[in-house]
Amino acid sequence: xxKIIGIVGxxxxxxxxxxxxxxxxxxxxxxxxxxxxxNREDHLxxxxxxxxxxxxLNAMNMPLDRIYIDIGQGKCDCALHVATVLxxxxxxxxxxxxxxxxKGFGFPICRSNLPLTEKLQAITQGVQSxxxxxxxxxxxxxxxxxxxxPRDFSLLSLFPNSTHVYGWTRCxxxxxxxxINLESYxxxxxxxxxxxQSFCAKTALAKHLxxxxxxxxxxxxxxxxxxxxxxxxxxxxELSQNTSxxxxxxxxxxxxxxxxxxx
Amino acid sequence: MLLxxxxxxYTKLFTxxxxxxxxxxxTRELDPAFMADLATGHNAKRRGRESVNELIALAKGGxxxxxxPDTVLLDCGSRDIKFIRYQGFEVVDMGWNAECGxxxxxxxxxxxxxxNVDYTTVAVPKTGFSVTCGVLGMSNIFDAVVTGSTETEAVxxxxxxxxxxxxxxxxxxxxxxxxxxxxxxxxxxGCFPCKVIPLGRFVLLEGLKEHLRSKRGLTRALPATQLxxxxxxxxx
Numbered sequence: 237x238x239k240i241i242g243i244v245g246x247x248x249x250x251x252x253x254x255x256x257x258x259x260x261x262x263x264x265x266x267x268x269x270x271x272x273x274x275n276r277e278d279h280l281x282x283x284x285x286x287x288x289x290x291x292x293l294n295a296m297n298m299p300l301d302r303i304y305i306d307i308g309q310g311k312c313d314c315a316l317h318v319a320t321v322l323x324x325x326x327x328x329x330x331x332x333x334x335x336x337x338x339k340g341f342g343f344p345i346c347r348s349n350l351p352l353t354e355k356l357q358a359i360t361q362g363v364q365s366x367x368x369x370x371x372x373x374x375x376x377x378x379x380x381x382x383x384x385x386p387r388d389f390s391l392l393s394l395f396p397n398s399t400h401v402y403g404w405t406r407c408x409x410x411x412x413x414x415x416i417n418l419e420s421y422x423x424x425x426x427x428x429x430x431x432x433q434s435f436c437a438k439t440a441l442a443k444h445l446x447x448x449x450x451x452x453x454x455x456x457x458x459x460x461x462x463x464x465x466x467x468x469x470x471x472x473x474e475l476s477q478n479t480s481x482x483x484x485x486x487x488x489x490x491x492x493x494x495x496x497x498x499x
Numbered sequence: 500m501l502l503x504x505x506x507x508x509y510t511k512l513f514t515x516x517x518x519x520x521x522x523x524x525x526t527r528e529l530d531p532a533f534m535a536d537l538a539t540g541h542n543a544k545r546r547g548r549e550s551v552n553e554l555i556a557l558a559k560g561g562x563x564x565x566x567x568p569d570t571v572l573l574d575c576g577s578r579d580i581k582f583i584r585y586q587g588f589e590v591v592d593m594g595w596n597a598e599c600g601x602x603x604x605x606x607x608x609x610x611x612x613x614x615n616v617d618y619t620t621v622a623v624p625k626t627g628f629s630v631t632c633g634v635l636g637m638s639n640i641f642d643a644v645v646t647g648s649t650e651t652e653a654v655x656x657x658x659x660x661x662x663x664x665x666x667x668x669x670x671x672x673x674x675x676x677x678x679x680x681x682x683x684x685x686x687x688x689g690c691f692p693c694k695v696i697p698l699g700r701f702v703l704l705e706g707l708k709e710h711l712r713s714k715r716g717l718t719r720a721l722p723a724t725q726l727x728x729x730x731x732x733x734x735x
Contacts, residue, residue, distance in 0.1 A: 451591070464579065465595075468594070472590075472593065
């Protein structure tokens, strides 16, 4: 009988390979999987990362056989604490992992011309596979999205297709979630929105990088992207395009420095 | 062409080629079917045939009105606060607080009528309450009155707390340009710990004019000598 296995963050490739071999079905618990309102989650403080509250909501209400939760540098300390809570609450195995994978698989989706929503859907889906992403031709970047996949993907629809993806999402595609150098990388030639979920530890890095970027905007939002967040991103993108000359095209991906070594 | 800034409490209207001055109408008095040709403000999408988001309108209005290349423009509305930071006349940072900045202008106006306070005659207090928003700071007023402060003193301390909160939100600059209805409130202006240059209530309408101008392919902005609001900085 098919096992249903929840994952949180990016467990090491060895774990993914094992699950694939046993033909288990992987459920990404970081993403909303159930039509349940967030206020049904009452095991964590209300003022807490919306991704991890989503994890808790999924884990407590789905028929899972076991859960892998990546903790440490590849995810966050809060995931460690959520793992502890789930270990107390659930009878299924809740196994913590520490992903130190360092072999880079590249990030062609991050630099492609796909709509940003499709980019992030493909990247988060790719976590369930041990294979690299399909090859996409690089686009010339006119905007950047730095950060984790948001809980509310609707905010991604505000960005142009020529948005390149940086931060932990780029690390996800590269299958090196603990690569802080890759995560910290951004392209100073590209107006970039630095996004983190409210109450996430990564807000510190997002704010820091945004302050040092010539055209950076720091944005955080909780469960859903409200009208003011959307307006901020919309205004930033429009006003940045008005004032910044488009980066010169190059043979690779259109902008100096945007070819940070994969792994 | 009718331009409108549909604020939460007040709507600012200007008809191109007909009006010489903008008009102000309480938003709740507008006919439900009332529409503008080009609109901004939180009801812009519902009431405008074309809409421009408030931050874009604010940014463009500031570019039209402010002659300083490196500065901060802060807009304090009824229900939220917004800022734009310019460097070399370009927008380099912005913020919009609809949560902790919520209901600032609304609450200050509410207190004016509730306690019958005349903000033009109230002295700027030396200390203020620590407030995070117009709603969460209200209990300070009640506590202060219970312990012997006059209602006017308590309201003044509340307004000071609100102004300091907005100042920090704008990045604590040495001087800032202020837009919105609170430009008419001398107590609020006096509570900022920096120079404040009030631009009045029509900056977003100016942003709509600038939007039209750029759509028609004209170059931007009035020269510095044609600033619409020539006022002395309000210095505390």
